Amino acid sequence: MKKITLVSLAVVLVIMIAGLAYSALYSAETVDTSTYSLIKVQRRSLNQSVLATGIIKTQIGAEVKVGAQVSGIVKELNVEIGSKVKRGDLLAEIEPTGYKAKMEMTLAQKEIAEAEKKFAEKELKRYRALREKEVATAQQMESIEKQFELATAKLEQAKADIDYASLQLSYTKISSPINGIVASVTTQEGETVAASFSAPTFVTIIDLNRLEVWAYVDETDIGRIEPGQTVTFTVDTYPGEEFNGRVETIYPKAEIQNNVVNYITVINIENKEGRTIRPEMTATVRIFNDKKNDALVVPKNAVKKEDGKTFVYVLKNGMPTKKYIETGVSDKKYFEVLSGLKENEQVIVGEVNLNK
Template structure:
């Protein structure tokens, strides 16, 4: 603190001397306070006469001095200036701050005057602290205000451009608000109504064969691949024929031996007959006994039996030879039909078993089909099967050819239904009769529309134009430019067109869309502006 009791430090006392005085021993505080200002305790320090408030010149250095308390005020004001304007030069204390010696009324009030003068910039070339701070705040606010205005103008321009881009043409478009512009009409006209039953199915070949070999052994050759077309009777697979050749040779030998035994039996028979003839003549002449005759007859009978046995053995041997020859021929597997190989199951070098083996049914070699004759096996729901008949026309579509429709006819309806995903369906076979049927491949998923009925020359209206109002079937038509509800009697429908039996004429314009549930015109103009 600057003040201690009623005394004060002299104006010109140095800071160090004042600090020394503050650090004086506490034993004599009363003596220090009892001294008047400017007493002999100043110890020879140079004193400025009371009331001498002249400013120091340049040679004396520093700002002008005032009363003793002015030094303290300048110290505090200096700290304030260094905190805010340390880059500026040190200002001079204004003249009105020098008002003579520090009195009782010039303590805090004098300090406040010095601070106010410094803040207002008196005696400073660049103005006071308060004015400079105000100028800085004012300039920053003006710049921010300008930026805000510029940003608002840019945003407004962007919003106007977007509105014009999206809605300008609609806003400037001519208003076609006639009575018929709010709804869509279609004429009622006569035509053919085709009633169909929809189903899904799979393309399958009409004839498909799994080929096996009657002979067994190692596959020597199988030069064909899947997709190759074969002719009926063409050799496809060749097996190792050595085993079958040996069997043929053995059967041939057995046949030859059987033929030799037959010839020998026949010779024995002829001899027995001749012997019996001579024995009979001798017996009649009484040359030989009855026993000799009986022996001759027994010998003939045995010779005849031997011939029959030899003939049977020959037949059996010939049959074995024929079978061996067939098995030898079966080592060459031939195509049973004219068609295309769909799937191969074996390759060259693989050993297969024959279908004649009791241990298995034989090894399948390949499957083939006649792709010139195709079927579609369709699954028809039990609800619609009652309308399906053999010979009905069918329209077939596949995903591979979305822009094409293939024609066909119902060829077979299986009598037994089956459950498919908790739904009972009946299999219906449809023969493909289209000339471009080669575009269809087995296994393709097909959509089928079976034409169950064709109603020709009937009056038709769009199905969506037929409504139910107050328990009546009505169609809204245009009369004098306004929608009018007309009660009608309908017939069959295919979901797109509906047969009109009574109530409409061929010249009536039927309202298809643009009306609400009560048959009133919708506000098309507002809907176009906000949602289109």
């Protein structure tokens, strides 16, 4: 009887050990189902794209440096950094007193010149009449004609002096040539400025509505980029928000830094969604260069790589199993599947942590 009992206990013990071993083996090959989800392989259109880093720049004419074209003391400065201005707004004024005096002097000189010409014209008429009567000599006639010509030239010079003095006086009022925001101010009231061939800059104005993106496209990708292609881009200051644009032009000259060859691709910004984008912000740019319809695709976060091979995880008998695939083109969310998977087959997305 004892012998039978011992045998029974031994059998039970063997069964328990086998069960524990099977349980351990099974758990080693399964995963926590909370760590992944399944998605079907499907067909959809793929928008192929080129990724590049870019910088926000002002368009030509959207950033202007405004300076003084005449010398003098800054009488008024009406703006500061951040001021919004419109085209024609008075930014600053140079003390105009000296230029007004110059204007008055040229006006007086014009009156004198007009009087001198009027007198010379009368003398010319008189001597012509005398010449007809053979009272005035040819030499006298020639002298009177020259005096009239000089008086006429003096009047023209006086008129030109008035135009120049008027222009100089107008330069004492410095106005904004564009709509925009004041980005910098480099003078102050009471400061003396000296104009030369290069006008000293007073104010820099930027029109934030006239910006563009300079995307630095790698030489291996530039052959796929053409004007008119659609673009999306993001900037760090508005994480998660996408802005739209379109390729405007491609610079023919390369930009080479650290032996890396890039080509500047200029992108017009089509919408800013009410956001303020500023020059020199860094942009992450995606240029859509082609579209593939009815492609068999799998999400990028389902695709893994190991030892140079590409695979996904599928469920087989309730357990995740590697399945090797071949991928083709891609967009920012999906890989095209060339082989290894069928439509509607389910794959695991996200991380798969196998318990050991």
